[in-house]
Amino acid sequence: xxxxxxxxxxxxxxxxxxxxxxxxxxxxxxxxxxxxxxxxxxxxxxxxxxxxxxxxxxxxxxxxxxxxxxxxxxxxxxxxxxxxxxxxxxxxxxxxxxxxxxxxxxxxxxxxxxxxxxxxxxxxxxxxxxxxxxxxxxxxxxxxxxxxxxxxxxxxxxxxxxxxxxxxxxxxxxxxxxxxxxxxxxxxxxxxxxxxxxxxxxxxxxxxxxxxxxxxxxxxxxxxxxxxxxxxxxxxxxxxxxxxxxxxxxxxxxxxxxxxxxxxxxxxxxxxxxxxxxxxxxxxxxxxxxxxxxxxxxxxxxxxxxxxxxxxxxxxxxxxxxxxxxxxxxxxxxxxxxxxxx
Amino acid sequence: xxxxxxxxxxxxxxxxxxxxxxxxxxxxxxxxxxxxxxxxxxxxxxxxxxxxxxxxxxxxxxxxxxxxxxxxxxxxxxxxxxxxxxxxxxxxxxxxxxxxxxxxxxxxxxxxxxxxxxxxxxxxxxxxxxxxxxxxxxxxxxxxxxxxxxxxxxxxxxxxxxxxxxxxxxxxxxxxxxxxxxxxxxxxxxxxxxxxxxxxxxxxxxxxxxxxxxxxxxxxxxxxxxxxxxxxxxxxxxxxxxxxxxxxxxxxxxxxxxxxxxxxxxxxxxxxxxxxxxxxxxxxxxxxxxxxxxxxxxxxxxxxxxxxxxxxxxxxxxxxxxxxxxxxxxxxxxxxxxxxxx
Numbered sequence: 001x002x003x004x005x006x007x008x009x010x011x012x013x014x015x016x017x018x019x020x021x022x023x024x025x026x027x028x029x030x031x032x033x034x035x036x037x038x039x040x041x042x043x044x045x046x047x048x049x050x051x052x053x054x055x056x057x058x059x060x061x062x063x064x065x066x067x068x069x070x071x072x073x074x075x076x077x078x079x080x081x082x083x084x085x086x087x088x089x090x091x092x093x094x095x096x097x098x099x100x101x102x103x104x105x106x107x108x109x110x111x112x113x114x115x116x117x118x119x120x121x122x123x124x125x126x127x128x129x130x131x132x133x134x135x136x137x138x139x140x141x142x143x144x145x146x147x148x149x150x151x152x153x154x155x156x157x158x159x160x161x162x163x164x165x166x167x168x169x170x171x172x173x174x175x176x177x178x179x180x181x182x183x184x185x186x187x188x189x190x191x192x193x194x195x196x197x198x199x200x201x202x203x204x205x206x207x208x209x210x211x212x213x214x215x216x217x218x219x220x221x222x223x224x225x226x227x228x229x230x231x232x233x234x235x236x237x238x239x240x241x242x243x244x245x246x247x248x249x250x251x252x253x254x255x256x257x258x259x260x261x262x263x264x265x266x267x268x269x270x271x272x273x274x275x276x277x278x279x280x281x282x283x284x285x286x287x288x289x290x291x292x293x294x295x296x297x298x299x300x301x302x303x304x305x306x307x308x309x310x311x312x313x314x315x316x317x318x319x320x321x322x323x324x325x326x327x328x329x330x331x332x333x334x335x336x337x338x339x340x341x342x
Numbered sequence: 343x344x345x346x347x348x349x350x351x352x353x354x355x356x357x358x359x360x361x362x363x364x365x366x367x368x369x370x371x372x373x374x375x376x377x378x379x380x381x382x383x384x385x386x387x388x389x390x391x392x393x394x395x396x397x398x399x400x401x402x403x404x405x406x407x408x409x410x411x412x413x414x415x416x417x418x419x420x421x422x423x424x425x426x427x428x429x430x431x432x433x434x435x436x437x438x439x440x441x442x443x444x445x446x447x448x449x450x451x452x453x454x455x456x457x458x459x460x461x462x463x464x465x466x467x468x469x470x471x472x473x474x475x476x477x478x479x480x481x482x483x484x485x486x487x488x489x490x491x492x493x494x495x496x497x498x499x500x501x502x503x504x505x506x507x508x509x510x511x512x513x514x515x516x517x518x519x520x521x522x523x524x525x526x527x528x529x530x531x532x533x534x535x536x537x538x539x540x541x542x543x544x545x546x547x548x549x550x551x552x553x554x555x556x557x558x559x560x561x562x563x564x565x566x567x568x569x570x571x572x573x574x575x576x577x578x579x580x581x582x583x584x585x586x587x588x589x590x591x592x593x594x595x596x597x598x599x600x601x602x603x604x605x606x607x608x609x610x611x612x613x614x615x616x617x618x619x620x621x622x623x624x625x626x627x628x629x630x631x632x633x634x635x636x637x638x639x640x641x642x643x644x645x646x647x648x649x650x651x652x653x654x655x656x657x658x659x660x661x662x663x664x665x666x667x668x669x670x671x672x673x674x675x676x677x678x679x680x681x682x683x684x
Contacts (some may be wrong), residue, residue, distance in 0.1 A: 065458075065461070065462065066458065067458055067462060075417065075422075075423035075426055075427070076420070076423040076424065076427065076625065078418070078420060080417075081417035081418040081423065081444075082418065084417055084444065085417070085418065085444070085446070088444065088446070088451075092451065097443060097454060097455050097458040098443065098444075099441040099442070099443065099458075099459075099462065100441070100442035100443065100444070101439060101440065101441065101442065102423075102426065102427070102430065102440075102442070104427070104430070109430075109434065112439060113439050116407075116408065116409055116439040116441075117441075119407070120407065120409060120441065120462040120463070121462070257629065283418060284626050284629075284630075287599065287626075287629075287630050287631065288626075288629050288630065288631070289629065289630070289631035289632075289633075290631075291631075
């Protein structure tokens, strides 16, 4: 994604190879990865396009903007500022600056932001907006943009990603509730088109099965976003179902706050009538009324890890680094939003 | 701050005028603002520098990156994500994207971020990090960067800024506490090098005087940052002074949370022993234990206003728009962190 990305693409098109092959050909200590036939074709294409291999190689080394784009779905979720801080702290050690855009979960806004970042020649991108099928991410991968996904990944994998161990987290929550004596446990899940929503839901079903507990269909609802308002709506739906429940495993902390709002509105108290768990241990979770039982993740560290993946890709040229999915384990933090069934 | 800013500066240097004069000369409907002698000098300088007035004028119109840099001191203060959302919503209407950098109140990081934004050719900058004397802001003004300050401004003014009416806000808090029966009221202020810290402190003194109340010196302390940790430290100092107090007016909501922590640590309860007020009505203020009495500001609207100021400067060329300071009035929100003295 350096200033000469279009030049590389032009040469690649003429040679009928990928831009990363051209980049490999131009990098002395990786040229041996390009087979002799391909090398000849690339050499010829560079000549046809009117460049010299040396000038192209120089561009490759020096045309760094020392910026990394960071694409965030919603800065108002307090986990993201913490992750961003981790990204910034790590980037800064290598002299890089983060340019942050937030998309409000809006695909058109995201596409535009992404294009602007590329036009501003960022050296790589950290993306926390991934959905399971994600056009912008797929395009970035196809175009060899140094990339790391954060917090969520795409369904097919094959990309740098730093994500929580969603299934483990939800299992810890279910086990905690079961040990308190709950059996009628509901799940207010996150959007199914995100890996975090989908994996937490699958994790919930698996954890309940492991404990030998049935989950009536009505006790699994889906919040359409990871927000208080969406959690509130989904929890209302749950309570309207008339199904008996004494605990809710919410998809994240904001959704959990929305669940508490829905309970309060029906005259139910947390945890006296219904226990609620969150996910993230976002800033302020310990200050709410009641303080939230939740799964703790090291958000700063998640940001640091994502920055490291993208810096490694920038340094080495995206296509030559094997993509890694780093799974970060959450730990259970018990506070006062959970108690034995009343 | 377009791609040809350095060209404009070069011409301006040769002509011995400011870059904005050159820009005015190049803009047909503003050329009449340049007097005849100056116009001749600019024309000559353009020739000497080897440009044509037409190509320069074209650059002026078209070299837009459609990005605005947004410099934030600390994204972990939940007021900033709300302001950023306002900025983004307004910029988007004009096809602009915000590139956000956060500085962690670190001057070196800020200088570097600012330079990176300029190198990425942002069309303007919204800056929420201003201190009363602020090197980066002064430089941006000197270089005619389209600029709007947000939340705080510089001591000397003369720059676009959208700021709360700090003095009014603190007066509303003091009046509320006095009406509840408090007389021994302390202030945990913000950093004196910020206009918000300085104006809120001055506003506190003025409001107490207006009510005929003395403030012993020990009852005014300064948090070294607008954070929970700094508020905690400053409130400890206050409590250590041994001076009698029944209420604290905190510089903002995070500082207020830090004050509550210090009270709890000494076995004091809020509001039973000491009432506490915040400033901002940041997201989640209503969910804390106790919910916070505070001054409400329309953060989204503050962001929108700042975006409008910077867009107007970009459209018109920074130097030809008279800078405006927009003062936004806070309103008091009474919750359960304040009560009559126990």
